[in-house]
Amino acid sequence: MKTMSTVAVIGGGPAGLMAAEVLAAGGAQVDVYDAMPSAGRKFLLAGVGGMNITHSEPSEAFVSRYGARAPAIRSLLDAFSPNALRAWIEALGIETFVGSSGRVFPRDMKAAPLLRAWLHRLRESGVRFHVRHRWQGWSTDGALRFFSPLGEIHVAADAVVLALGGASWPRLGSDGGWVPLLAACGVDVAPLVPANCGFDVAGGWSAHLRTRFAGQPLKTVALRFADASGRTHERRGELMLSDTGIEGSLVYALAAPLRDTIAAQGAVVVQLDLLPDKHPERVVADVSHPRGARSLSSHLASRAGIRGAKMALLREILPPGELSDPARLAHAIKSLPITLAAPRPVAEAISSAGGVRFEALDQHLMLRGLHGVFCAGEMLDWEAPTGGYLLTACFASGRMAGQGALRYVGCENASSGS
Numbered sequence: 001m002k003t004m005s006t007v008a009v010i011g012g013g014p015a016g017l018m019a020a021e022v023l024a025a026g027g028a029q030v031d032v033y034d035a036m037p038s039a040g041r042k043f044l045l046a047g048v049g050g051m052n053i054t055h056s057e058p059s060e061a062f063v064s065r066y067g068a069r070a071p072a073i074r075s076l077l078d079a080f081s082p083n084a085l086r087a088w089i090e091a092l093g094i095e096t097f098v099g100s101s102g103r104v105f106p107r108d109m110k111a112a113p114l115l116r117a118w119l120h121r122l123r124e125s126g127v128r129f130h131v132r133h134r135w136q137g138w139s140t141d142g143a144l145r146f147f148s149p150l151g152e153i154h155v156a157a158d159a160v161v162l163a164l165g166g167a168s169w170p171r172l173g174s175d176g177g178w179v180p181l182l183a184a185c186g187v188d189v190a191p192l193v194p195a196n197c198g199f200d201v202a203g204g205w206s207a208h209l210r211t212r213f214a215g216q217p218l219k220t221v222a223l224r225f226a227d228a229s230g231r232t233h234e235r236r237g238e239l240m241l242s243d244t245g246i247e248g249s250l251v252y253a254l255a256a257p258l259r260d261t262i263a264a265q266g267a268v269v270v271q272l273d274l275l276p277d278k279h280p281e282r283v284v285a286d287v288s289h290p291r292g293a294r295s296l297s298s299h300l301a302s303r304a305g306i307r308g309a310k311m312a313l314l315r316e317i318l319p320p321g322e323l324s325d326p327a328r329l330a331h332a333i334k335s336l337p338i339t340l341a342a343p344r345p346v347a348e349a350i351s352s353a354g355g356v357r358f359e360a361l362d363q364h365l366m367l368r369g370l371h372g373v374f375c376a377g378e379m380l381d382w383e384a385p386t387g388g389y390l391l392t393a394c395f396a397s398g399r400m401a402g403q404g405a406l407r408y409v410g411c412e413n414a415s416s417g418s
């Protein structure tokens, strides 16, 4: 390299920071720009409830979590696998462990120590940070435009890595404001839509259910529905009643087909099995057992274990005649219909789907139509359930984009970043 190439990384989340690391290791001068007062705000939030950084399951199962985008993500994971990610974290001095579900966490479950150690190492390797710099696209002479505390500034760079995130939790910085900027340059961007999100029930809950039971979990239930093509989806787990509908891990896991079915047909009826471990005949026998002077609630609580939010949901959905008919009640316990009308807004979702389509990118994640501009992280058009798959793909794509940018600027030691 004759003079030091300058690469701008825009977006200081996990994808951008990983690109910055690879670029600095390869000998480029790296400037990281972020709109927020500090880098990695969503990454820190991910650590609040216990940061699930990746998953230990076999690679075929892992890759399958990316659904239709599995082929595109596979090549990223081939270059930086979940195991390599774990080793990278350990090299930062952060121990990891595999939880009982196979999920991988930092030993203390937090993101802050990891981010702190990482930012320190990046600064030591010469990466310069420019916070409160909001990217605004390009000027007519091809410079990067930023709104900064000093007003609008223009920056020239030999290559750019965009790692601007999706559109969930916009107050943490990723607000999807980049979509029109790239679309104006002819980049094919799939609309950003909620992923890993809750859903509103048609007509909303009654005031009684909302005020008394919103926030309460329904433990070990099964949710089943047919998508627009008639394919049945079924899963068991835990969901939560929300102010407007349902949310929680079971709902997030089915969020993509639920969202797409609602988009295709306007609403979707899901069947909730409140007692998935009990055979239907057993439920009929329990419910039909003479209850004497006992109320229906105490009868169902003692014979079938239906109480609290489960009982409230039955009362909310079933007409009185059905509640008092044991056969129909037993059927409803195994298959309670709930109509979902809409996903919750993307701002509330854990992640977003949509983004820059892989067809618009080459194998190093460079935009085919904008040479020298690379994209990484959640702003790419893929989605995955929770379980560490989100962060893993962000890290792996950041690495790929960083290596691509290194090659693009012709750094001699491009391979050292791999």
Ligand SMILES: Cc1cc2nc3c(=O)[nH]c(=O)nc-3n(C[C@H](O)[C@H](O)[C@H](O)COP(=O)(O)OP(=O)(O)OC[C@H]3O[C@@H](n4cnc5c(N)ncnc54)[C@H](O)[C@@H]3O)c2cc1C
Residues within 6 Å of the ligand: 010, 011, 012, 013, 014, 015, 016, 033, 034, 035, 036, 039, 040, 041, 042, 043, 045, 046, 047, 050, 051, 052, 053, 054, 133, 134, 135, 136, 163, 164, 165, 166, 168, 169, 172, 173, 174, 175, 176, 177, 178, 349, 350, 351, 376, 377, 378, 379, 387, 388, 389, 390, 391, 392, 394
């Ligand atoms: C509550 C919650 C919990 C989560 N928990 C987990 C978890 O346990 N495991 C997991 O795998 N994933 C989790 N995620 C998802 C994960 O945090 C994200 O997928 C990941 O942070 C995305 O990384 P990224 O680098 O692509 O984008 P981001 O982390 O969103 O970073 C993008 C950066 O770009 C900046 N930016 C945006 N626009 C501009 C602009 N115009 N100019 C300058 N800068 C800009 C933003 O300020 C931001 O810093 C969670 C998400 C949430 C909301």
